[in-house]
Amino acid sequence: MKNNTTANPNQVEIPKEVIVCENYCAGEWTSSKSSTFEIRSPYTGSVIGNAPETSVQELDRIVAAATKAQREWGAASMKERAQVLFRFRDILLRDIKKIAQRISSECGKTLSEAEAEVFKGIEVTEFAVSLQNLDVGGRLEVSRGVFCEYRREPLGVVAGVTPFNFPAMVPMWMIPIALALGDAFVWKPSDKTPLTSKLLADALAEAGLPKGVFSIAHGGRTTVEAILDHPDVKAIGFVGSTDVARAIYRRGTQNLKRVLALGGAKNHIFLMPDADPMLTGKGVADSFTGCAGQRCMAASVLCAIASTDGERAAIDKLVGAIVESARSITLGDRMGAIISSDSLKRLEAAIAKAEADGARVILDGRKPKAPSAYGSGGHWLGPTILDNVKPGSEAAVEELFGPVLSIVRCATLSEALAIQAKSKYGNAVSVFTQNGGVADEVSRQGRAGMVGVNIGVPVPREPFSFGGVLDSKYGHGDITGVHSLDFWSNIKKITTKWAVQKDWSWMG
Ligand code: NAD
Numbered sequence: 001m002k003n004n005t006t007a008n009p010n011q012v013e014i015p016k017e018v019i020v021c022e023n024y025c026a027g028e029w030t031s032s033k034s035s036t037f038e039i040r041s042p043y044t045g046s047v048i049g050n051a052p053e054t055s056v057q058e059l060d061r062i063v064a065a066a067t068k069a070q071r072e073w074g075a076a077s078m079k080e081r082a083q084v085l086f087r088f089r090d091i092l093l094r095d096i097k098k099i100a101q102r103i104s105s106e107c108g109k110t111l112s113e114a115e116a117e118v119f120k121g122i123e124v125t126e127f128a129v130s131l132q133n134l135d136v137g138g139r140l141e142v143s144r145g146v147f148c149e150y151r152r153e154p155l156g157v158v159a160g161v162t163p164f165n166f167p168a169m170v171p172m173w174m175i176p177i178a179l180a181l182g183d184a185f186v187w188k189p190s191d192k193t194p195l196t197s198k199l200l201a202d203a204l205a206e207a208g209l210p211k212g213v214f215s216i217a218h219g220g221r222t223t224v225e226a227i228l229d230h231p232d233v234k235a236i237g238f239v240g241s242t243d244v245a246r247a248i249y250r251r252g253t254q255n256l257k258r259v260l261a262l263g264g265a266k267n268h269i270f271l272m273p274d275a276d277p278m279l280t281g282k283g284v285a286d287s288f289t290g291c292a293g294q295r296c297m298a299a300s301v302l303c304a305i306a307s308t309d310g311e312r313a314a315i316d317k318l319v320g321a322i323v324e325s326a327r328s329i330t331l332g333d334r335m336g337a338i339i340s341s342d343s344l345k346r347l348e349a350a351i352a353k354a355e356a357d358g359a360r361v362i363l364d365g366r367k368p369k370a371p372s373a374y375g376s377g378g379h380w381l382g383p384t385i386l387d388n389v390k391p392g393s394e395a396a397v398e399e400l401f402g403p404v405l406s407i408v409r410c411a412t413l414s415e416a417l418a419i420q421a422k423s424k425y426g427n428a429v430s431v432f433t434q435n436g437g438v439a440d441e442v443s444r445q446g447r448a449g450m451v452g453v454n455i456g457v458p459v460p461r462e463p464f465s466f467g468g469v470l471d472s473k474y475g476h477g478d479i480t481g482v483h484s485l486d487f488w489s490n491i492k493k494i495t496t497k498w499a500v501q502k503d504w505s506w507m508g
Helices: 056-075 078-094 096-107 111-134 169-180 197-206 221-229 242-254 277-293 309-327 341-356 413-421 436-445
Strands: 023-025 028-030 036-040 047-052 138-143 146-154 157-161 184-188 214-216 233-239 258-262 267-271 299-305 360-363 384-387 404-410 428-432 450-453 489-497
Touching: 023 056, 023 197, 047 096, 056 146, 056 157, 056 184, 056 214, 056 221, 078 096, 078 111, 078 169, 078 197, 096 111, 096 197, 111 169, 157 169, 157 221, 169 184, 169 197, 169 233, 184 221, 197 214, 221 233, 221 242, 233 242, 242 258, 267 277, 267 309, 267 413, 277 299, 277 309, 277 404, 277 428, 299 309, 299 413, 309 360, 309 384, 309 404, 341 360, 341 384, 341 404, 404 413, 413 436, 428 436, 436 450
Parallel strands: 157 184, 157 233, 184 214, 233 258, 267 299, 267 428, 299 404, 384 404, 428 450
Antiparallel strands: 023 028, 023 214, 036 047, 138 146, 146 489, 360 384
């Protein structure tokens, strides 16, 4: 019989069977003897998987296998290693729908957002593949018969520890580049969203990556500390909250390892009265609601700048355009769910606190109607906009990590820049204006690693690298692009002298 129901292409398939995650050691899936923890879908609140807490002994076995495998992988030429990554890229493209379903089901984002994060991983992979032609070393005759040369060499075994909000993209900021440079990579996925990791490991294996070059060790703090303390792990890339980033940077560098630890964010947008209403309304609304505000590049504070009645009227119109654009965002297909009930409660409490501190809720996303397809167990918050937020209050200063925009009214750009300069974070700032001089001033004075002009989410495309400053990043360099290469590799300098025989007949 013909099925007349039309499948909703935006619907996330929540796994009905529990997905059991295993560690990945020497190219084999290995069950762990340690305890396991549960994974719940933000869409339904139901258990969809579990993963093990990797013990110190289990990690030892993973690192030993990685160390052995890295010798041959690191000795291969960059061109040979790039062939594996070419195939990896094609497999990601082939399987993107399947991977996006897995990402959405465990971290709550929409399918199009999940696909977008895989595309960013593909872009980093393409950059890594291009290193064979970009990063060719250098050689110069520095005096007669004396040559200086540099070559990039792998570090050995390196590790990545990643957050819940990008189960595929953040690991793929690191994995393709480290592999292209000849390292073996040990990945500790988020303990809230570890299920996508299996699909990436399977894709690398199918691409022909030798066994042991890529491994997975699941777990939480104990596993991370075992990685930080392991003598054979040479470098750790971390992405997560600032408190954890700081602890990881301290412990790793104390152990004399290379550490790059990206932390949290509180991103400011400077809104000028001359801004384009179309660009502003959609640009700002998409920025603070994308991934339900659970991304480190989300707009969080809008400094609305006006000093005359005319400017205030223009700014109010622009704020109206942002509110209308955000109001049109429907839950389920255009905006996903909040990662956990604890996070949802924390966000609702922060909105109530902002109100108590004198802010006005001009768009209230609390207690929205849950999309019917997912039942009543999910964690939902609609777009929320707070106006007249006081600088220095919690909603203006702390990372809330949800679809909440705090509007701080300012008289001048200098006042707004001074507010932003007090932030402990420094991931991104953006300005919405049609005035090139104002845009230039913000790109010079904004205390952030990434700046946007009429762009709400100013993530640089590869080969421009990704990374903030201040408490948004500890360590030197960036996590992707050209400024990541020195982190994942060593530069070897070779100086050579040959006797120059003046009477030598080269043609004889
Ligand atoms: P988190 O800090 O709780 O966890 C990140 C990773 O650290 C996870 O793998 C987790 O298992 C591990 N971890 C947690 N506590 C630990 C501890 N005490 N010791 C050692 N390891 C520990 O972060 P999250 O909640 O998964 O992710 C959200 C945070 O990540 C936000 O603050 C967000 O801004 C940040 N983030 C930053 C960027 C960036 O590029 N700067 C990108 C994505 C997310």
